Amino acid sequence: xxxxxxxxxxxxxxxxxxxxxxxxxxxxxxxxxxxxxxxxxxxxxxxxxxxxxxx
Numbered sequence: 001x002x003x004x005x006x007x008x009x010x011x012x013x014x015x016x017x018x019x020x021x022x023x024x025x026x027x028x029x030x031x032x033x034x035x036x037x038x039x040x041x042x043x044x045x046x047x048x049x050x051x052x053x054x055x
Contacts, residue, residue: 028034
């Protein structure tokens with residue numbers, strides 16, 4: 001069975017994204033400064049989302 005160009009390109013893009021996310025995840029797990037930075041960013045996003053929800 002032959003794999004087409006479109007399938008190969010989509011697979012390449014998905015695998016590149018997965019490897020990039022995995023590397024970033026390892027970086028954040030290993031570096032306390034990165035943990036603090038991304039923790040603050042996630043908290044900011046969560047606060048923004050909560051402000052959009054009706055009470």
